[in-house]
Amino acid sequence: MNTPTMLRALPADHRQRLMHIPREVSFPAGTRLFDEGARADRFWILRTGSVELDTRVPGRRTAAIETLGAGELLGWSWLFAPHVWHLGATATTPVRAYEFDATAVRSMCGDDPDLGRAVTQWVGEVLAHRLRSARTRLLDLNAPYGAGGAV
Numbered sequence: 001m002n003t004p005t006m007l008r009a010l011p012a013d014h015r016q017r018l019m020h021i022p023r024e025v026s027f028p029a030g031t032r033l034f035d036e037g038a039r040a041d042r043f044w045i046l047r048t049g050s051v052e053l054d055t056r057v058p059g060r061r062t063a064a065i066e067t068l069g070a071g072e073l074l075g076w077s078w079l080f081a082p083h084v085w086h087l088g089a090t091a092t093t094p095v096r097a098y099e100f101d102a103t104a105v106r107s108m109c110g111d112d113p114d115l116g117r118a119v120t121q122w123v124g125e126v127l128a129h130r131l132r133s134a135r136t137r138l139l140d141l142n143a144p145y146g147a148g149g150a151v
Contacts, residue, residue, distance in 0.1 A: 006018070006045055006071075006073065006122065009118070009121070009122035009125065010118050010119070010122055011118060014114075014115050014118050014119070017108065017112075017115065018100070018105065018108070018115075018119075019098070021100055021101060021104050021105060021108075022045070022098035022099055022100045023098070023099050024047075024096065024097075024098060024099075025044070025096070025097055025098075025099045026094065026095060026096045026097070027049075027091045027094070027095045027097075028091065028094055029049075029091055029092060029093050029094055029095075030090065030091065031090065031091045031095075032088070032089075032090050033051065033074070033089040033090065033091065034075070034085045034088060034089050035085065035088045036055065036056055036085055036086060036087060036088050037084055037085065038084065038085050039083060039084060039085075040075060040077035040078040040083045040084055040085045040102065041078065041083070041101070041102050041103065042075065042078060042099055042100060042101055042102050043073065043074060043075035043076070043078050043099075043100050043102060043105075044073075044074040044075060044097040044098060044099050044100070045071070045072070045073060045074070045097060045098045045100075046068055046069060046070050046071065046072050046074055046095060046096075046097050047070060047095075047096040047097055047098065048070055048094075048095065048096045049069075049070075049091060049092075049093045049094050049095030049096060049097075050067050050068060050069050050091070050092045050093045050095070051067070051068045051074055051089050051090065051091050051092065051095060052064050052065075052066075052067050052068075052089065052090050052092045053065045053066045053067070053068065053087045053088070053089050053130070054087060054088045054089070054090070055086075055087050055088065056088075062088065065087060065130070065133055066130065066133040067092065073122075073123070073126050074089060074097065075089075076123045076126055076127045076130070078102035078105075078106075079102070079106065079119070079120065079123050083102070087130070105119070
């Protein structure tokens with residue numbers, strides 16, 4: 001199952017309101033966008049390129065969890081206190097994206113409960129997808145061969 005894009009997840013009027021906020025940014029391949037534990041004060045909608053999400057695994061090198069592409073939400077930790085990144089992210093190709101200020105979006109959501117519900121539902125669905133991806137990837141990395149069977 002793919003993560004819901006903003007286009008599929010939010011009604012047109014909410015999308016239009018949100019799209020007044022971002023600035024267009026670009027990152028060269030290899031750019032570290034954020035690290036686990038750092039302050040989550042923004043998020044992105046990828047326009048082009050790809051970004052790899054990763055997590056620290058004690059006693060091992062960082063584990064890749066998922067690769068995101070055009071149309072996908074990069075970053076959900078900005079919405080939920082304590083607003084720190086739960087994963088890390090690196091551009092694996094040149095990336096162009098819309099960058100949103102998290103404080104401004106949270107403020108908009110607080111002022112408009114319908115927008116707030118729609119954004120929370122969208123980000124929650126993305127979060128659930130990322131959690132499933134992380135679980136699957138970590139089982140792949142750590143479980144004995146053949147131990148991962150259906151759950």
